[in-house]
Amino acid sequence: MIGIDKMNFFTPNTYIDLVTLANKRGVDPNKFTIGIGQSKMAVPTITQDTVSMGANAAFPILDKEDLETIDLIVVGTETGIDESKSSAAFIHQLLNIHPFAKSVEVKQACYGATAGLMMAKDYIKAHPGRKALVIGSDISRYGLNTSGEVTQGAGAIALLISENPRILALDDTSVAMTESIFDFWRPNYRDTAIVDGKYSNEAYVNFFTTIWEEYKNRTNHSLSDFSAFCFHLPYSKMGRKALLPVLENESEELATKLLKNYDLSTDYTKNIGNIYTGSLYLSLMSLLDHSDNTLKENDLIGFFSYGSGAVGEIFSGRLVPGYENFLMKEEHIAMLDERYDLSIEEYEAIFNKELPKTDGTHPLSEAKYDKSLFYLSSITDHQRHYSQRQ
Numbered sequence: 001m002i003g004i005d006k007m008n009f010f011t012p013n014t015y016i017d018l019v020t021l022a023n024k025r026g027v028d029p030n031k032f033t034i035g036i037g038q039s040k041m042a043v044p045t046i047t048q049d050t051v052s053m054g055a056n057a058a059f060p061i062l063d064k065e066d067l068e069t070i071d072l073i074v075v076g077t078e079t080g081i082d083e084s085k086s087s088a089a090f091i092h093q094l095l096n097i098h099p100f101a102k103s104v105e106v107k108q109a110c111y112g113a114t115a116g117l118m119m120a121k122d123y124i125k126a127h128p129g130r131k132a133l134v135i136g137s138d139i140s141r142y143g144l145n146t147s148g149e150v151t152q153g154a155g156a157i158a159l160l161i162s163e164n165p166r167i168l169a170l171d172d173t174s175v176a177m178t179e180s181i182f183d184f185w186r187p188n189y190r191d192t193a194i195v196d197g198k199y200s201n202e203a204y205v206n207f208f209t210t211i212w213e214e215y216k217n218r219t220n221h222s223l224s225d226f227s228a229f230c231f232h233l234p235y236s237k238m239g240r241k242a243l244l245p246v247l248e249n250e251s252e253e254l255a256t257k258l259l260k261n262y263d264l265s266t267d268y269t270k271n272i273g274n275i276y277t278g279s280l281y282l283s284l285m286s287l288l289d290h291s292d293n294t295l296k297e298n299d300l301i302g303f304f305s306y307g308s309g310a311v312g313e314i315f316s317g318r319l320v321p322g323y324e325n326f327l328m329k330e331e332h333i334a335m336l337d338e339r340y341d342l343s344i345e346e347y348e349a350i351f352n353k354e355l356p357k358t359d360g361t362h363p364l365s366e367a368k369y370d371k372s373l374f375y376l377s378s379i380t381d382h383q384r385h386y387s388q389r390q
């Protein structure tokens with residue numbers, strides 16, 4: 001058995017309320033809260049980036065033995081900070097993982113962390129007893145006053161992958177699919193994404209239904225085998241659009257169960273926004289943290305990973321007996337409760353701030369807003385330096 005032994009997420013401690021944003025933009029708040037299904041949106045200061053968020057997500061779950069046993073660190077991201085050096089190499093140092101590990105970054109839009117998870121599973125199969133750290137870390141930016149604005153967000157997830165995992169044992173069968181399309185993309189010279197929202201919704205649903213048919217053929221699984229399905233969630237309504245068509249021919253009892261668990265899986269996304277690569281795993285944490293132990297050992301959980309451009313994959317895993325003892329529900333809820341509610345003026349000022357791009361030493365401070373353990377503290381001659389708050 002190989003799978004998720006420990007897991008955690010991080011989101012910056014600054015956010016905006018989307019009713020306030022709707023009022024400011026002259027939009028009916030119900031469009032944001034009901035139509036799109038989002039309540040709050042994380043807004044990172046310039047002192048939080050892919051590296052610091054990834055380190056903040058991973059640090060709380062790693063003990064001394066993990067640091068000596070992790071051989072592979074994979075960061076899935078589409079908002080990396082360097083075209084050459086991987087964010088994983090920075091994170092390897094910040095977390096103090098032993099030197100004889102390999103650190104890489106992988107990219108395929110919001111699918112990156114799943115690619116990392118599959119690499120980690122194969123690595124552990126080939127190297128029993130060792131561990132892998134998979135991180136998904138991103139800042140989602142579409143721009144002020146754009147149709148995508150309400151679906152921005154920021155955050156990271158960290159998964160410790162091992163043999164005999166204590167939370168979720170991954171199955172071997174999965175089905176992936178690739179098709180080169182332009183539903184969402186970001187050329188290197190832009191810091192905001194370009195999205196064809198309607199086309200992206202269609203592509204997402206089409207990928208799910210197409211892969212699902214192939215998955216059923218290859219695995220002999222039917223929907224009734226699953227206790228819950230977790231989705232990549234660019235916003236909380238998206239997965240529902242994919243799930244509803246496949247529920248049409250199922251019993252009311254099954255549809256009610258899967259939709260109830262779907263709702264539980266969306267709670268963190270509703271309050272954080274799109275975290276891109278980490279989103280699917282944020283859904284899993286939301287589901288397990290909120291299910292009040294109604295999900296039992298050996299229950300089968302399905303996963304739909306989708307990264308625009310596009311690659312999708314359906315895979316599954318079974319809950320391990322005692323999994324509920326290894327969740328971090330209280331810490332997650334406290335993290336969200338203790339955030340600072342920005343005014344729209346503060347949000348716009350933070351959004352428009354840019355990192356220095358010139359030679360020399362540039363100390364950075366956002367101490368009023370950013371209380372996170374790891375943060376970007378300076379840039380010296382184009383080298384990012386991070387600090388750990390005492």
Ligand code: COA
Nearest residue numbers: 028030031034035036147148151184195197198200234308
């Ligand atoms: N009350 C309640 N619901 C309302 C409403 C109101 N006053 N006004 C609109 N709505 C509903 C619409 O009916 C629609 O629901 P539906 O999707 O079930 O049809 C929903 O709110 C969104 O409205 P729409 O007009 O489609 O919004 P939009 O053109 O502003 O675009 C997104 C919304 C989500 C497509 C856009 O924000 C976007 O592209 N986000 C990025 C998505 C992404 O990242 N995709 C790539 C990764 S998968």
